[in-house]
Each structure stands twice: as structure tokens, then as C-alpha cells.
Amino acid sequence: MIDRRVRHDLGEYYTPDWLAGLVLDEIGYTGDPNTRILDPACGSGTFLVMAINRSKLYAEENTILPGLVAKNIVQNVVGFDLNPLAVMAARTNYVMALGDLLRYVGEVEIPVYLCDSILTPREFTTLYTESRKVRTSVGEFHIPLAVVTKNKVSLLTNVLERCVGAEKEYVSEEFLALAKKELALTNGEYDASKELLKDLWKKVQSLEKAGINGIWSRIIKNAFAPVFVGKFDFVAGNPPWVNWENLPQEYREVTSSLWQRYGLAARSTSKQFELGKMRRDLSMLFTYACSDAYLLDGGTLGFLITQMVFKTQSGEVFRKFKLPHDVPLKVLKVHDMVGLKPFEDAANMTSMVILKRGEETKYPVPYIVWTKVKEGDLAKATLKQILESTQTHELVANPVEKGNLTSMWLTTEASAVQVTKKLRGVSPYKAYTGTYTGGANGIFWISVEQALPSGNVVIKNLHNIGKKKVKQVVLQIESDLIHPLIRSGDILRWQASPRFGIVLPHTKTTGWHAIAEGIMRLKYPRTYSFLASFKDLLLKRRAYVLLRQGHPFYIMVDIHSHTFAPYKLAWKRMGSRIEAAVLEPVDFCKLGKKTMIPQETIAFIPLKNQKEAHYLCAILNSKIVGFLVRSFSQTGGKSFATPSILGQVKIPEYDGKDSLHVRLASLSLEAHSRLASNKEVGSIEKEINEVVSELYGLTKGDLKAIEASLMVAN
DSSP states (O other), X not given: OOOHHHHHHHTOOOOOHHHHHHHHHHHTOOOOTTSOEEETTOXXXXXXXXXXXXXXXXXXXXXXXXXXXXXXXXXXXXEEESOHHHHHHHHHHHHHHHGGGHHHHOSOOOSEEESOSSSOHHHHXXXXXXXXXXXXXXXXXXXXXXXXXXXXXXXXXXXXXXXXXXXXXXXXXXXXXXXXXXXXXXXXXHXXXXXXXXXXXXXXXXHXXXXXXXXXXXXXXXXXXXXXXXXXXEEEEOOOOOBGGGSOHHXXXXXXXXXXHTTOSOOOOSSOOSGGGGTOBHHHHHHHHHHHHTEEEEEEEEEEEXXXXXXXXXXXXXXXXXXXXXXXXXXXXXXXXXXXXXXTTOOOOEEEEEEEETSOOOSSEEEEEEEESSOOOTTTOOHHHHHHHEEEEEEEEEESSTTOTTSOEEEEOGGGXXXXXXXXXXXXXXXXXXXXXXXXXXXHEEEEEEEOTTSEEEEEEOTTSSSXXXXXXXXXXXXXXXXXXXXXXXXXXXXXOOOEEEEXXXXXXXXXXXXXXXXXXXXXXXXXXHHHTTHHHHHTOHHIXXXXXXXXXXXXXXXXXXXXXXXXXXXXXXXXXXXXXXXXOEEOTTSOEEOOEEBTTEEEEEESOHHHHHHXXXXXXXXXXXXXXXXXXXXXXXXXXXXXXXXXXXXXXOXXXXXXXXXXXXXXXXXXXXXXXXXXXXXXXHHHHHHHHHHHTOOHHHHHHHHHHHHHHO
16 A cells, blocks of 8 residues: 555565564563553554454453453553554554454544654643644644643543534634633633633634644644553554664754654764764664653563664664663563564564663673574464574674673674683774765776777776766776776675776875865876866765865765775675685786775775785684674674774784794685685685684684584574
8 A cells, every 4th residue: 555665765664463473472462451552653553453362362261351351452552653544554453453342342542643652742842831732734733731731632632623613603712611621620720721722722723714624633632642641561563764864854853852862862073973874773762762751660662673773883872771860771682583584575684672671781681593494475474384484593692892881792602602702802903994985986986998008098987886877978087096996796705806997086195185186187187077077966975065075076085095005905894794805906907006996885904914914814704703793793784894893803913923824824815816716715714714713722612602603693
């Protein structure tokens, strides 16, 4: 019923029944109709229907009278959603799930509300003569504070519905008198609320006269649902997964105080200049806001949430597990379902978190990894079928940094925890991100069509690369600023083979500053003319607007003197295992020796010594270090092997007199040479693992624990 693109933009991927059932199992929801459960992002009502079915079964097994069960269900099984179509579907499914119990319900409102679970009237309003406001497409409705605090918004909207309409012939004084009576307002409360109630009456009446009323009293009632529904024993659901940068600007603004309230806002540093830079996700805010607003002390929350909150640096603010006023949240368990991909074709990093309000998180935390053993349609399977076609592996999670409880999680077999302590530490080396064109790959990335006797070259830009397509040009430019480009697809373990070039208007001397326009025009006039033909596009790059205004229009990002280091140990930042290779100057397209330049999806360590580069390559490509990196990285994601991994891996500084160091450098050189000749490298990798094991002083028991953890990862 809802277009796939729209669902993607809204973060709406409806939960398979088996997965919703598993969440309810994990939070301990038995169906006892006396316990309260809320799905604050209920979609079409999957969790609500399953909760109702459990309550019916519980009642049957415990011989609870149908009338009592029906009454408790409609009071205690509640849903919220922002999508009107989803709310209608959820209400319909709710009624169908009640089935025979409907006869005992009587006249009652279905407790599925069209509202924002985190942006409640209480949260986003400012004080306005003792009122709370509701924003709608026709303006703001102000509700007297006395009505809100007494949880009488529902009564007020009922009075509005009874009194609004020309055929009903009510006047404002009659509405006010009836409201005072029905809401049981004291004289003082009435006097404080009278003018606001009168204004509300006039606004709804004017909408009626304009022919656009009908639903506004209902919208008011729904919007205030988060204020008057109370607290719950259980909160369960699948909150929207939407990155900060994909949220509408208005929503960013009105929720900014909430990100601050829960300590989820990015820090204002030069590297983290905006919230989006830190990859904040709305599901983070949803988890904290719902734990705060709706969960009873001792209550349990179960959410399906992106795995990045556990395995990336940007999730550090989420991992404090503290609500305002130092109310703790205890992580009871996490399920890692990245390998399952349970949501249709969505390439998301699915995990499930179970939290308990009022208790401190204690490490290690149980961390369950799911893997497929049979292919099948996960969306339509039963939980029994899922369990038959998957395997679960019980790991444990600990903060990767000693003494820093908010650091990324390290997840391993319990037997491998001690092994990681031998491998963990701070490396003396620093890694960097490759060069970023600012979203203009189609301009700067080129193929060399012909090398000319004059020293110039004929180039063709890769115009259809990336999201932004640009015009294609074929022209002659100077060769000086052209370097071999290493893209993600150009690098494998022990091998890097550039296919294309990059026009780099920077030098080792200029570093992050681009070559001045005056120098470009005089020294590289053809290259300048080529770049100038795209000037309008280059000036509109987001990175330029945010970071580089006032600099030459062709300036790049993530470039510095280290970019021009003759030797680099480079590896892909994305994936599920380290794939490292040594980059060294090559004769590119008959232009002479040129330094290889990695793109931004690649991390690298700049080096001057070839042997040192190969020594590091052997260590990073080893099974031992690969195990450690996988244990704290977002496997399969964009943040798998960022430059920051060197802050967790203890790598001894290269010593040309150390026999182990020299041997590792030699083995890496041999691996590169063999792969270049299409020869196998398995025996070399085996020997590298043995030498690295000796380097870290690992025992046979340690190696066995590593193998066990790698079997889970694979």
C-alpha cells in the first residue's frame, strides 16, 4: 500500500511476525492482560496483534473471564504512529485480533493513536499563558495547562465534537459552560483556562465553516495521547531508522532540544562540525525518549535498532545508557542479526536490544550472533522455521577501551576475552582517510587516453561515476597533477592495481590547501581550464560550502602532506575483513613514477620505508589481527575498518634488527609478488599467522579461541 521509496525515506520497514514474537519473548511479555505494553512506532500493528493474541491465550490458560480480558487489553495494549495510513491499518488489525472479545468491549476508543512518540506536546511546546500547543497543518492549537495536567484532553475533545457544527447551534458561552462542567474545572482553573478554551472553540468553528473541520478534535486528542496514556511495564517495537542528515530540516530544529536532553548531540569540534557527520540515527533518540517517557522503573524495552550503535565511534553517546537525572538503563542482551537481513531487501544492520530501566549495565553483556544455514524467505517464515534455518552463537560484549564504558563494543567468544587483552593497545602508527573530492568524482577521476610527446596527456573524465552525473569532456591537460587512483575495487589482500587516474590540484607542499588559482593559471593553464568548466558545480559541493568557502573552487577534502607519502599501507574501510596492500610509486600510463592516491573509502598509513610498509601489511592481513578488528567493528558496514582501528590494535614499531619484523616484511613482499603472478599465497599466509602469533606471544589455547570466534564471524 505504501511505495518502497516512501517507506525507505520514512524508515518504515514492517517487522516480520517471527521477529516481533522473538522481541516479545526476550522482554518477557507473557500476555498477562494486567501488564501494560506499548509499541511507540506500531506501523500496521504487528507487535500489537501479537500482544493481543498472547493475552487471549494467557486468559484461556488461566481461566480469566472474557469481559475482564477485553477490558484490560484495550487499556493495556497501546500503539502510536505518525503515519495516518499505518494507524488506520493498525486499528483495523487491532479490532480483528480482538475477534470474539469485541462483544465484551462496548463503546471504547481503539488505543492506537496518530501522534509523535518523541515530539510530544509536553516536549516541544513553550509556555504560553499556561498552555501546551499542538502543531498541525492548519496552525497551532493551544490547550489549557489545567486540562493537560488533569489528563482531560480526551474529555475536552469530546465536548468540542458535540458542540462544533452549524446545525448544533451552540455558541461559545454554552461551549464554555459545558466544558467547565464536563471537565470538572474549579473556578480558579476555569478562569485561567477560559480565554484559551474560547480561542480553541473559535478556531475549530472557523475550520468547520471552511469545510475542513471534521477531524481536528481527534487530531488534538491523538497528539496528546503520549501525555495521558501513562507508563508501561513493557515497550517493544521497531522504531524508525533515519540518519540525522535525512531528517527534514524542520524536524531537526524542533527535536534539537531532545538530542541535547539525552546527550545524543554531536560535540562541536572541527572534525564533528555537524550532527550528521557523526551518523546519528533517529532510532537512538527514539530509544532514549521512549525509555524516559513511557517505561516504568523496572520495566523492559525491546527495540530493533541499527547495529551501528554498538560498533561505531558515533554510537558512543548512545552507549552511556543513562537517562536524565542519572536514571540508569541496563542492557540485558543484544541480538546481532546483520547476517540475516530480516527486512525485505533492505541492506540494514539489524540488531535487537533489550533494556531494563532503573538498573546499571554490567559487562560482559550477552551478545547473540545469528547466521543463516539455509536460504529462505525470512519475511514470511514462522519463528520455528527461522530457528531451523539459522544458528545462534553466544558471544559476550565488553567496551573495547579499558576504563571507557562508552567505547565501541568488543564481541567475542567468552574464551577469547583474555586473548584480546594481548592484542589490544595503542599503535605508534597513525592512519588517515583517503582523498575525498567532495562528491565530484565524475570531475576529478579520469582515464588517460593518450600520453603526448609534449608531456601533456589527453584525458576523459569519468562523468557517470557517483550520484551526481556531469558532462563528459575529452581534452588535453598537463600531466603533472595526475596520479594513479586507488579505488575500493582496485585493492585486494596483497594487491593494488590502479585503473584510472585522479587530477589532484594539491601538492605535498600545499597539503590541505589547494594550489593557488594564480599559480594554476600560470603553471597548469590547461588543467585550470578543465576544472573551471565545472566551477559552478564545484562551488556547490556540500563539503565546500561547509568547510572550504573562500578557498580555490577545486579544493578537496581529507588531503594533506601524508597523502603524498611514497609508501602507504592501505586497506578498505568497508567490508567484513581486512584487505590490505602496500601502495608504492608506479609508472602510470607512461607518465613516469607516480604516487598512488587512495580514495576516501580507503584508510592508509603513510610511510617512507618499503619494508616497514610490508611489515605492517603482514600484521594487518593476519588472521590474529583480523579477529581483533572484527570483534569491535561493524562487520559488513561502512565503519568496519576505519583509521581509528589503530587506536585498539597494539602493533610494535618496526625494528629492522628484529628477526620477526624482518621476516614479516619479507613474507608480505613475497605475497605481493606471487599474487601479481597469479600464484597462490595460502602457504605464505599460514606462515604469516604463525609469525604474528609468536610476535604477540599467543598460546595454542589462544589460537583455538580465535578460531572459534572466527567461525562465528564467517
